[in-house]
Amino acid sequence: MSVQWQKSSASGVEGGNCIEVASVAPHFLLRESEAPEDVIELAPAGLRGLIHHLKAGG
Template identity: 60%
Template sequence: MPVNWQKSSFSGAGGENCIEVARTEAHLLLRESDAPTDILALPLLGLACLIRHIKAEDFKAGK
């Protein structure tokens, strides 16, 4: 199944040197446009736990 990569809306008109993201059934995939073969695969459940933890730590720190 092909992966549908999306570029960040903050990339600007040129689109170079940007972060691209894609989703599979079980993972969120991240890569840099200038190194498209280097892919970071994050399990969706693990990513959700990380985001909750970061939010909780920000709340504790009063940010």
């Protein structure tokens, strides 16, 4: 299975520390570009909750 990772638009042109996301139905995968071997798998509701929490300043 080939996973297509997408970098955050906030990572800038240098691409240093950034979060990457991939969709592997029915879940989403998250990883940090500096530690690509550490992957978090989330259900859609979990990803929505995480994003909501971060936007709220969590």
